[in-house]
Amino acid sequence: MIEYEELRNDIDRYLMERFKYRKSLVSLTVDNIIATRRNSRVDLYLRIRKVESRFPPDCLIIARLGFNKERIGHGMHFLRFLTEVARKYGFNHIGIECANAKSSAFAKKLVFYSIDGENYAITAISLMSYFSIN
Incomplete structure (x- = not known):
């Protein structure tokens, strides 16, 4: 769990800057899930x-x-930011789980591949290329 605390901090900092929050929003669970507290x-x-x-x-x-x-x-x-974070922490893929109609369209627009019709994934390298991140 400690190894992902820096990742949690990066995501928290990003959300605080992007959405002008003053207090921390993000927590890390024992089973390696990063979640935001309820907010508007x-x-x-x-x-x-x-x-x-x-x-x-x-x-x-x-x-x-x-x-x-x-x-x-x-x-x-956020996806551009997540692509940079994936690269920084050695993650090779980004996935979208149980996509609804809106997130499926978003995934297809960014050329994610379908795993089983409702879950999608893409390599971080492909997203870096899409966003032209060096």
């Missing part, structure tokens, strides 16, 4: 997986991501 602007539930499961190994899995204001770029901005 952002809802995040991110699984950290190093071993292969339904998703490839070394994967940051977005289980839930929602913003109070939609379609203004928060999702794309």
Whole structure:
């Protein structure tokens, strides 16, 4: 759990800066899940997986991501940030778990591949290329 505390801090700092929060929003559970406390602007539930499961190994899995204001770029901005974080901490994949219609369309737009029709994944390298991150 301690090894992911820096990752939690990076995500917390990002959300505090992006959404102008003064207090910490993000917690890390004992089973390596990063989640935000209930608040009005952002809802995040991110699984950290190093071993292969339904998703490839070394994967940051977005289980839930929602913003109070939609379609203004928060999702794309967060995914770009998450791609940089994945690279920094040695994760090779980013996944979207149990995608609804909106998140499926988002995944397809960014060329995620479908694992089983409702779960999607992409290599961090592919996203870095999409966002032109060096």
